[in-house]
Amino acid sequence: MSPRKRTDSAALPAPVSPERHAAIHGPLLSWYDRNKRDLPWRRTRDPYAIWLSEVMLQQTQVSTVIPYWERFLARFPTVKALASAPLDDVLSGWKGLGYYSRARNLHRAAQEVVERFGGKLPSTAEELLTLPGFGRYTAGAVASIAFGEEAPIVDGNVARVLSRLFEVEGLPGDRDREATLWALASALVKGQRPGDFNQALMEHGATVCRPESPLCLLCPVRDGCIAFKKGRVDELPPAKVRAAPRKLFLALAVWPHAGTLLFARRADKGLFGGLWELPAVEVEEDTSEAEATERLATTLGAPLTLEGTLDSVRRQLTHRDLTLRLLRVTGDKRPTKSAAFQDLRWCTPQEAEALGMSTAMQRALDAVLGHGVLGGDAAPAKKKTASRPARKAAGR
Template sequence: MSKRTSPALASHVPEAQRLSTIRGPLLAWYDRERRDLPWRRTRDAYAIWLSEVMLQQTQVSTVIPYWERFLARFPTVEALAQAPLEEVLTGWKGLGYYSRARNLHRAAQEVVARFGGRLPSTAEELLTLPGFGRYTAGAVASIAFGEQAPLVDGNVARVLSRLFEVEGLPGDRAREARLWELARALVQGERPGDFNQALMEHGATVCRPESPLCLLCPVRTACGAFKRGRVDELPPAKVRAPPKRLTLVLAVWPHEDALLFARRAEKGLFGGLWELPAAEVEPEAEHTVAAESLSKALGVQVAPEAELGTVRRQLTHRALTLRLLRVSGPRRPSRAPAFHELRWCTPDQAAGLGMSTAMLRALEAALAAGVLGR
């Protein structure tokens, strides 16, 4: 075994002195340099939980206005639990990764039913709720309740990988176990919530993936990668699979001043959201073939009339193509086998539905094509 690969597989906890050279300076730096974020001004566990969920896969600048609006609309766990899922998804509209909102809603209902409307204070109990993984449980338990609970997200993993020269690709089991072991050792002590936030803040603003600001780093003298000129090597970049190509045909079905909308099942892509009824097709499917797919999804005969355009969206794991097909049929559906619910809505009424950004762009394209003006 080479010296370079041994750190990732080491299972011993660093000495207390080594930990103190990281813990103290990082907390002091956080006190001086932390960003003034609204969820850092509250001790409300629900508000802190909401921020952690929204910040997954989403930038801070995007989250702030959503967090403020969502809290104004659903100010307590009880308010969120009692709200219809459709209303929750509408409040989430534009943030993406809608499974986060569905899990948030389900977890709120369980918090009310099992814990009397108060979030449990330990990571162990939080892990029993929908949507709580090790990271979210550790974040809420430490920040909201002061438990010495570790957390590892992308920023923390990068900081720890460089500090302790942890080898291995993201996702490697030995590497992940080592990172959690280190995070658990470092969080022991005073102000565990602030320390966890310091780790995340440091990774977001100083120990960045590219062009890290090592000269401004408060713990560079304790950093193994900095000492040995390996900052650019660690952690190694994750090899990402190319996004899957997905083509959906959308039924643009006008009737008087309304269009047909459908709500998807709660699981899967755009789960629980409203859309112009969609069916998956091959990229080059003819109109007649696309109409057959829509007929099966809607449970009624659909006749193609005209292609109205195409909307393309790049999602994290999918390259999405939406083909807008104006259709008609001898019978207007009120129920469909592939969808939870159907509605005929005017554009103004549709504005109140929980729709993904991709579907909103498709609706805008259909209206721009004059589908209700013919």
């Protein structure tokens, strides 16, 4: 595989004078040395452990990541251990972190590192960019922190710091704005301890140059901050307008048999890609239980009888308002494969614990077990619906 073409700003004129560089680079490093948080991935020089932290920290708070990072490293201590592990084990270790494409890409990248680089992460951002899941930020972070390369990074925290320091206009995602930020980051990272400098930028944005109520009086580079001088700190960067979450309704087949439930593994792409679930189909808010059951029967390729409905489980995702409708079903034909899913499996609750499953699906499973569908004294289904077989799917 040939390396990707580099798209950084190295060819652009440096937007930072030597004097301005010195006024930012040194003070930020000194501030970082005095004030950095004691995070476990800052106590290691292992490139794999640093890479793992950067992937987990995408879209996830530090306090949440720490225990996951420690457990994941204990379970998969090296790149080779991760590469040789079944994907199900990796997804299971990721359970609860969300954004599961990160785990799939991490696994694929580990396998390529073993195949192409002998199990050792390449040391340059250019080579790292050729691996699955490595975007420009992750490549720059790993190359600078783990290997000392003068590779720039721009994430939300860094973008905010640079936007205020240099009065960079434009909405997040604007092409010219992003090019300017990367050019600034490329110029500023040059010099001593590039990895620590990049972490200083991120740390400063997370703890001092915050989105709201920034602590400007504690800022080590306040004197050179254009936004501070002009009273524009609260204006920069402008808030990104987010679309309202889309409502999504899924009907789930709760199919108990001999102490097990039917589970399905989704296709790798899309929502909950590659994860296990109680078999689900998308429905509308006003879809009847009977129609939802027929859609499930079509998806599974087996006639189903609706026995009743259980709870609905609500989850708020980043871009979706999710409602999971739990339909207790049964059928004479117990499927073991379906064209709609990668795999079907009948599992006990204990066996299901080892499956890679989203938090939303885990909450649905908890609700199902709380209703005692596998035996016990829990509450029965909320209402009983006249059973009737769903139409059998044609050609399946």
